[in-house]
Amino acid sequence: xxxxxxxxxxxxxxxxxxVTLSCTYDTSESDYYLFWYKQPPSRQMILVxxxxxxxxxxxxxxxxSVNFQKAAKSFSLKISDSQLGDAAMYFCAYNGRTSGSRxxxxxxxxxxxxx
Amino acid sequence: xARVTQTPRHKVTEMxxxxxxxxxxxxxxxxxxxxxxxxxxxxELLAYFRNRAPLDDSGMPKDxxxxxxxxxxxxxxxxxxxxxxxxxxYFCASGFLGRGLETQYxxxxxxxxxx
Numbered sequence: 001x002x003x004x005x006x007x008x009x010x011x012x013x014x015x016x017x018x019v020t021l022s023c024t025y026d027t028s029e030s031d032y033y034l035f036w037y038k039q040p041p042s043r044q045m046i047l048v049x050x051x052x053x054x055x056x057x058x059x060x061x062x063x064x065s066v067n068f069q070k071a072a073k074s075f076s077l078k079i080s081d082s083q084l085g086d087a088a089m090y091f092c093a094y095n096g097r098t099s100g101s102r103x104x105x106x107x108x109x110x111x112x113x114x115x
Numbered sequence: 116x117a118r119v120t121q122t123p124r125h126k127v128t129e130m131x132x133x134x135x136x137x138x139x140x141x142x143x144x145x146x147x148x149x150x151x152x153x154x155x156x157x158x159e160l161l162a163y164f165r166n167r168a169p170l171d172d173s174g175m176p177k178d179x180x181x182x183x184x185x186x187x188x189x190x191x192x193x194x195x196x197x198x199x200x201x202x203x204x205y206f207c208a209s210g211f212l213g214r215g216l217e218t219q220y221x222x223x224x225x226x227x228x229x230x
Contacts (some may be wrong), residue, residue: 032216033218035218038223042133042226043152043204043223043224044223044224045208045224046221047218050218070154091158094215095216101148101163101165101210101212101219103148103158103160105158107156114194
C-alpha cells in the first residue's frame with residue numbers, strides 16, 4: 001500500500017522569506033501523480049501544485065515550486081516570498097494507477113507566517 | 116471559474132435526525148468523491164462515483180450512510196440516523212479521468228455538528 005509521510009507537523013517562516021515543506025512517499029508504481037493541497041482556516045482544500053511522475057522537470061506555480069526526487073521518493077514544496085495568506089495546513093497527496101482514484105494524504109504540516 | 120459547490124455549508128442537528136448533503140461537481144468531470152475530515156482520523160475517503168456509478172463505498176458506515184448520484188450535476192450524501200460521532204467536515208471533490216490520472220478539486224465542505 002502506498003503511504004505518504006510529512007515529518008514536520010509545524011513550520012514557521014517570516015514574511016517575504018522562503019520555506020520548504022517536506023514529503024516522502026512509498027510506492028512500487030511507476031505512474032502516479034503527486035499533489036500539494038492547502039487548507040486555510042476556512043477549511044477549503046485548495047490545489048496548490050501537481051507533479052506527474054513521468055515528468056523530470058519540477059512543477060512551478062508562481063511562488064510555489066516542488067523538488068521532485070523520484071529515486072528518493074521525495075516531494076518537497078518550496079514557497080518563495082512567503083505571504084501572510086500562505087498560512088495554512090498543507091497536505092501532500094499521492095494518486096497512483098493501482099489505487100484507482102483514491103488519494104492518499106500525508107498528515108499535514110501547519111505553516112505559520114510571521115509578520 | 117469552475118468550482119465544486121456544496122450545500123449546506125454548515126449544519127447543526129440533533130442526534131437521530133436525517134442529514135442530507137449535496138454536491139454539484141465541476142461541469143464535465145466524470146468522477147465524484149466524498150471525504151470526511153476529523154481531527155482524529157484526518158481525511159478519509161467515504162465513497163466515489165465514476166460516470167454516476169458507485170465504484171467504492173468501503174469507507175462508509177453502511178448502516179447509516181448512503182451516497183447517490185441522481186444525475187451528472189448532483190451528488191448526495193445522507194446520514195440517517197445521525198450520531199454525535201458523525202460531527203466532521205464533509206468534502207465533495209470532482210475530477211476527470213481520461214487517459215491519464217486525475218486531479219481532484221475540492222468543494223468548500225459541509226461542517227456538520229450533531230448534538
